Amino acid sequence: MLEVLDQARLLVVTGKGGTGKTTVAAGLAVAAAGRGRRVLVAEVEGRQGLAGLFGRRVLEHSEMRVAEGVNGLAIDPDESLREYLARYGFAPLARLLSWANLNRFITAAAPGLGDVLLVGKVWEAATREARPGLAAYDLVVLDAPPTGRVVPFLRAPETVAELARVGPIRHQADRVRDLLDDPGRTAVLLTCLPEELPVTETLEGVAALREAGLPVAGVIANRVTGDRLGGRAGRLAALARDPAPLAAAAAAAGAGLDGEALARLVGEARDRQRQVARERRLLKELRAGLDGLPTVELPFLTGGVGGPGEVRALAAHLVPPEEATARDDRPPARRAAGAGSGGG
Amino acid sequence: MSPRAAGTAAGAAVVSGPGSPLAELARSARIVVCCGSGGVGKTSTAAAVALWAAEAGRRTCVLTIDPARRLAQALGLDLLSNAPVPVRAKGLPARGPGSLDAMMLDMRRTFDEVIERYARDDEQADRILANRFYQRLSSTLAGTQEYMAMEKLYELHESQRYDLLVVDTPPTRSALDFLDAPDNLNELLDARAFRLLIAPAQRIGRGYLRGLNLATTAMTKMVRRVTGSELLAEVGEFFAAFEGMYDGFKERAGLVYDQLRHPSTAFVVVATPDGAALREAAYFAGRLAADRMPLGALVVNRIHQAEPVPRVPAAARRRLAAGGADGRLLADLLELHDGLEALAEAEQRRVRDLLATVPNLGVVQVPLLADDVHDLGGLRRLGEHLFA
Numbered sequence: 001m002l003e004v005l006d007q008a009r010l011l012v013v014t015g016k017g018g019t020g021k022t023t024v025a026a027g028l029a030v031a032a033a034g035r036g037r038r039v040l041v042a043e044v045e046g047r048q049g050l051a052g053l054f055g056r057r058v059l060e061h062s063e064m065r066v067a068e069g070v071n072g073l074a075i076d077p078d079e080s081l082r083e084y085l086a087r088y089g090f091a092p093l094a095r096l097l098s099w100a101n102l103n104r105f106i107t108a109a110a111p112g113l114g115d116v117l118l119v120g121k122v123w124e125a126a127t128r129e130a131r132p133g134l135a136a137y138d139l140v141v142l143d144a145p146p147t148g149r150v151v152p153f154l155r156a157p158e159t160v161a162e163l164a165r166v167g168p169i170r171h172q173a174d175r176v177r178d179l180l181d182d183p184g185r186t187a188v189l190l191t192c193l194p195e196e197l198p199v200t201e202t203l204e205g206v207a208a209l210r211e212a213g214l215p216v217a218g219v220i221a222n223r224v225t226g227d228r229l230g231g232r233a234g235r236l237a238a239l240a241r242d243p244a245p246l247a248a249a250a251a252a253a254g255a256g257l258d259g260e261a262l263a264r265l266v267g268e269a270r271d272r273q274r275q276v277a278r279e280r281r282l283l284k285e286l287r288a289g290l291d292g293l294p295t296v297e298l299p300f301l302t303g304g305v306g307g308p309g310e311v312r313a314l315a316a317h318l319v320p321p322e323e324a325t326a327r328d329d330r331p332p333a334r335r336a337a338g339a340g341s342g343g344g
Numbered sequence: 345m346s347p348r349a350a351g352t353a354a355g356a357a358v359v360s361g362p363g364s365p366l367a368e369l370a371r372s373a374r375i376v377v378c379c380g381s382g383g384v385g386k387t388s389t390a391a392a393v394a395l396w397a398a399e400a401g402r403r404t405c406v407l408t409i410d411p412a413r414r415l416a417q418a419l420g421l422d423l424l425s426n427a428p429v430p431v432r433a434k435g436l437p438a439r440g441p442g443s444l445d446a447m448m449l450d451m452r453r454t455f456d457e458v459i460e461r462y463a464r465d466d467e468q469a470d471r472i473l474a475n476r477f478y479q480r481l482s483s484t485l486a487g488t489q490e491y492m493a494m495e496k497l498y499e500l501h502e503s504q505r506y507d508l509l510v511v512d513t514p515p516t517r518s519a520l521d522f523l524d525a526p527d528n529l530n531e532l533l534d535a536r537a538f539r540l541l542i543a544p545a546q547r548i549g550r551g552y553l554r555g556l557n558l559a560t561t562a563m564t565k566m567v568r569r570v571t572g573s574e575l576l577a578e579v580g581e582f583f584a585a586f587e588g589m590y591d592g593f594k595e596r597a598g599l600v601y602d603q604l605r606h607p608s609t610a611f612v613v614v615a616t617p618d619g620a621a622l623r624e625a626a627y628f629a630g631r632l633a634a635d636r637m638p639l640g641a642l643v644v645n646r647i648h649q650a651e652p653v654p655r656v657p658a659a660a661r662r663r664l665a666a667g668g669a670d671g672r673l674l675a676d677l678l679e680l681h682d683g684l685e686a687l688a689e690a691e692q693r694r695v696r697d698l699l700a701t702v703p704n705l706g707v708v709q710v711p712l713l714a715d716d717v718h719d720l721g722g723l724r725r726l727g728e729h730l731f732a
Contacts, residue, residue: 016382016383017381017382018381018384018616018618018621022620193383196718197718228676228680229676232673235670235673236673239670239673246673249664249670249671249673250664250674252671253660253663253664253671253674254659254663255661255664255674255678256656256660257654257674258654261653264651264653265680266677268684269680271714274714275714278715
């Protein structure tokens with residue numbers, strides 16, 4: 001995962017709903033900033049999912065600093081349309097008709113135009129130059145629509161361009177495609193959970209993205225249950241049958257645990273072990289299906305409270321703290337590594 | 345054990361009163377609509393409710409519009425079609441009068457069927473179906489997919505083939521766009537404005553202001569400039585072909601909407617105790633209340649539970665950790681338990697916070713199950729918790 005964090009210009013984060021796509025996108029942005037890159041993290045679905053992760057109520061349709069080295073942006077379809085119309089000289093028209101009517105006209109006349117504008121905005125940020133030869137951002141992280149919709153979303157410029165063979169849409173579609181299809185600049189990551197249906201859907205999603213010619217760079221297995229009892233499953237099974245040694249240990253330490261309490265503790269631990277074993281099996285299936293595509297595991301963190309602490313913790317898992325400060329070979333605009341560390 | 349039983353260690357589990365609120369719905373409702381964000385077990389919940397009702401003797405059909413074919417997996421089916429098919433598996437069809445069918449909605453096919461139903465003749469239907477603008481419209485206009493699911497639901501409801509229909513909505517906020525979709529679609533298809541757009545000079549009626557005339561002329565220019573002129577020609581052909589179909593369409597949309605609001609329909613919001621999923625659940629509940637749709641119950645899947653264990657003082661824990669292998673193991677077990685307890689408490693707090701915002705909502709909590717639900721056995725086990 002480190003390679004794409006350091007090298008990609010655009011990280012597209014998708015995944016089945018409920019797999020922590022938005023939180024992982026925020027974590028990737030903070031991790032990349034911790035490695036000295038100037039990062040923009042953007043969402044496009046109007047959900048305001050990123051705001052809370054950076055301790056804010058809302059993000060705006062304009063870029064604002066949300067963490068050390070990270071700007072945040074909630075791309076708004078309506079605002080994007082306004083900008084688009086203004087750019088092509090239709091501002092007076094927009095004033096003449098009610099906005100709702102105008103919007104309905106355009107989105108119905110060219111379905112998919114909304115996605116075109118959202119993708120266009122992402123493309124603009126990823127290719128913008130602060131001054132000639134210097135990119136405004138080293139990396140744009142896109143919290144993209146979920147797996148089922150991501151291909152039509154990313155390919156919207158192409159789709160609409162098929163209808164509109166002339167004009168600015170066609171022109172922009174070509175440039176967007178150049179960026180999205182370039183594995184040297186763009187990397188698509190999928191979030192997944194160690195559960196049966198998400199694993200299946202991730203494999204389907206990878207196949208669909210590849211078929212569309214989009215550069216899939218890896219899968220992030222999120223919320224993997226920690227295995228602190230590793231290697232002691234046999235002992236637990238023995239203690240479940242005969243708890244006497246555990247009772248003796250408890251008594252010797254003065255722990256005040258009766259047989260019922262000990263049985264519950266052992267039962268909980270064995271449930272956990274079964275969970276761990278099941279996740280292992282599913283992650284193995286995932287890896288087998290991915291056929292060499294990199295996977296990264298992130299731990300289950302206290303049940304998805306969702307806030308800056310969780311984002312920092314995920315970033316720390318994406319880039320272990322000792323590696324966050326290891327890079328000193330980037331001269332321009334290198335930031336302190338502080339944002340990427342910290343426990344959560 | 346069920347989290348709905350009293351006195352779990354996590355303390356103050358939210359209890360829904362005697363009997364699951366879902367049992368009443370599955371016995372008496374005609375339509376159950378499951379909504380919620382992705383990955384919360386919505387499809388499994390819908391299928392488990394349908395299976396329970398079928399086994400309780402009702403003729404039941406479960407519909408999904410989810411493109412990932414998850415219901416197909418959950419039901420052990422390879423393929424679902426745009427018509428209900430009997431679920432064939434061990435123990436099914438059920439003994440007695442009950443039965444279980446399943447279908448996956450082919451949204452585009454449903455839209456085509458609607459066009460075929462309201463077209464004057466085959467020629468009109470063919471012209472519309474072949475139109476490129478129609479083809480875009482039928483697959484991309486926001487809420488169309490959701491609305492078509494409701495259209496299919498209504499069609500099955502009208503057929504009276506089933507006592508209960510259970511429908512699984514797509515895993516997004518836009519799942520409830522179908523509440524707006526009849527309006528959006530009607531406005532679009534009514535489309536006086538569109539006719540203006542296509543032929544501004546000829547079609548302007550008495551009531552239109554000169555300003556609008558100018559605006560639409562400019563609009564036409566803009567749309568041509570932005571999209572190319574071929575599209576506009578397609579749009580024109582579409583509306584010409586659609587002439588006369590509008591009234592039937594509008595009436596139908598009204599009937600669908602009325603049925604959704606009818607007391608024999610129940611919406612079930614599905615969530616997990618995860619913060620984001622519960623926020624989405626609150627959004628859905630609020631949205632349904634605003635449209636005065638009948639909200640039936642909240643299902644919270646994958647609840648963590650910790651059973652009560654006496655508190656062990658820190659000194660004893662240190663002695664355990666410093667002791668033999670079993671002592672160290674026990675110290676780890678205690679730590680694991682503490683984590684589980686904290687998680688269970690946090691989850692209950694979040695569920696209570698949500699319920700405080702939605703008065704009188706029955707809630708069913710389902711513990712984290714040991715296995716993924718991917719067959720009828722799994723659905724029955726889930727059903728035991730849903731209907732306990």
